[in-house]
Amino acid sequence: MIVDTLNHLLENEAAFGDKLKRGLQFLRDTDFTGLAAGRHSVNEELFYFVNEYETKAAGECFWEAHRVNLDVHYILEGTERIGYSAIExxxxxxxxxxxxxxVFLSGELLSAVVAGPGDVVICYPQDGHMTGIEAGMKEAVRKIVLKIKL
Structure with a gap:
């Protein structure tokens, strides 16, 4: 899992593979204002979801992991905690x-990061992650979840 701001990641994009670099550049260059919630296609290796929801208690959230796509969570509005655990x-x-x-999972929430506007959380296939956790209080979140085919 990588956690940083979009600007910092773009400053260090040479450290990433071409697909992740293109994904980060796509986030930087796209105006998501006014886009409807749901799935949007970009090309064969990129698609994204505009997600809008209210955060909730960790006990109401779920763990998941992916095998084919990287998950790049880019927060547009609001603040949430995102839980992390190695899938094993x-x-x-x-x-x-x-x-x-x-794949959906269960387990104890031992580690989480707080992500707000401009923050990016990148989840690899080995990263179990739990999103939508309230960071102190319930809050409306609007974010992009970019899927990058590995």
Missing amino acids: RLQVTEEYNAEKDA
């Missing part, structure tokens, strides 16, 4: 679904 520390509750590119 979690238990599978729903086997991998190739159509959703997701």
Whole structure:
């Protein structure tokens, strides 16, 4: 898992592979204002979701991980906590679904980061992650989840 601001990541983009660099540049260069919530296609290796929701208690959230796509969470509005755990520390509750590119997991929340506007959280296939956790109070969040095909 990588956590930083979009600007800092772009300043150090030479450290990333071409696909992740193109994904970060896409986030920088795209105006997401007014886009409807839901899935949007870019090309064969990139698509994204505009997600809008209210954060909630960790006990109401779920763990997930992916195999085919990197998850790049880019916060536009609001603040949320995003939980992290290596997948081998979690238990599978729903086997991998190739159509959703997701495996659902359970386990204790031991580590989380707080992400606000301009922050990016990159989740690799080995990163179990739990999103939408309130950071002190319930709050409306609007974010982009960019999917980069590995």
